[in-house]
Amino acid sequence: MRFDVLTIFPDMVRSALREGVVGRAVQQGRIELHCWNPRDFTQDRHRTVDDRPFGGGPGMVMKAEPLMAAVAAARQASPGARVIYLSPQGRVLDQAAVADMAQAPGLILIAGRYEGVDERFINACVDEEWSIGDYVLSGGELPALVLIDAVSRLLPGTLGHDESAAQDSFSAGLLDYPHYTRPEELQRQRVPAVLMSGDHARIARWRKKEALGRTWERRPDLLARRDLTPEEATLLAEYRQEWEA
Numbered sequence: 001m002r003f004d005v006l007t008i009f010p011d012m013v014r015s016a017l018r019e020g021v022v023g024r025a026v027q028q029g030r031i032e033l034h035c036w037n038p039r040d041f042t043q044d045r046h047r048t049v050d051d052r053p054f055g056g057g058p059g060m061v062m063k064a065e066p067l068m069a070a071v072a073a074a075r076q077a078s079p080g081a082r083v084i085y086l087s088p089q090g091r092v093l094d095q096a097a098v099a100d101m102a103q104a105p106g107l108i109l110i111a112g113r114y115e116g117v118d119e120r121f122i123n124a125c126v127d128e129e130w131s132i133g134d135y136v137l138s139g140g141e142l143p144a145l146v147l148i149d150a151v152s153r154l155l156p157g158t159l160g161h162d163e164s165a166a167q168d169s170f171s172a173g174l175l176d177y178p179h180y181t182r183p184e185e186l187q188r189q190r191v192p193a194v195l196m197s198g199d200h201a202r203i204a205r206w207r208k209k210e211a212l213g214r215t216w217e218r219r220p221d222l223l224a225r226r227d228l229t230p231e232e233a234t235l236l237a238e239y240r241q242e243w244e245a
């Protein structure tokens with residue numbers, strides 16, 4: 001899969017994607033990453049990419065023309081890609097949306113800076129506006145990196161078999177179960193005995209019950225979105241009985 005990022009800080013994007021599972025996928029060519037700097041698409045000596053806002057007010061706005069020229073170059077290099085603008089005004093991302101994006105041939109991600117971009121660029125060039133959460137950052141680069149990481153994890157071959165557990169539960173719309181490793185006892189806290197039993201069916205059942213129970217305790221909104229199978233309903237009832245005991 002190909003990711004194209006429009007940013008005035010390309011080194012920030014490239015360096016953040018050198019490490020970890022995504023870095024490995026880029027190195028092995030399973031993921032392509034290209035950065036386009038709107039400054040390279042300016043016509044003036046000062047390579048101006050921002051200007052003062054019409055109507056007054058604080059800060060600067062990113063000019064439309066350099067972005068439009070950069071997106072045209074990116075679209076040519078990545079046919080069929082979805083053009084996504086990261087901003088607090090976008091639809092808030094969730095795992096289902098990430099899974100849908102992983103099906104695209106490519107994503108062209110626009111990382112805005114300053115107070116945002118000229119609306120005419122969004123109307124003319126952007127397919128979708130997405131937000132990684134209800135908070136404002138100094139730029140769209142970190143949201144773009146979050147999106148690249150979340151999508152890349154879902155691409156075949158990015159995660160080894162021993163890393164995919166975390167996404168399984170969230171992909172199932174539930175929070176993750178608790179994890180433990182050595183030592184077996186730590187500050188008088190022992191690892192739950194079921195995990196030492198070697199009974200894989202019993203362990204899987206315990207983990208499913210924990211995922212359901214923790215979702216019920218911490219994120220009932222996620223549970224409301226999801227029908228429970230009869231087995232899941234039983235597990236959650238068991239968890240709640242133990243919880244209220």
Ligand SMILES: NC(=O)c1ccc(NCc2cccc(O)c2)nc1
Pocket residue numbers: 086087088112113114115116117130131132133134135136137138139140143
């Ligand atoms: N929640 C997010 O996904 C997010 C995205 C970008 C961003 N900053 C750049 C920016 C871009 C556009 C308008 C704007 O007001 C700020 N901050 C947060």
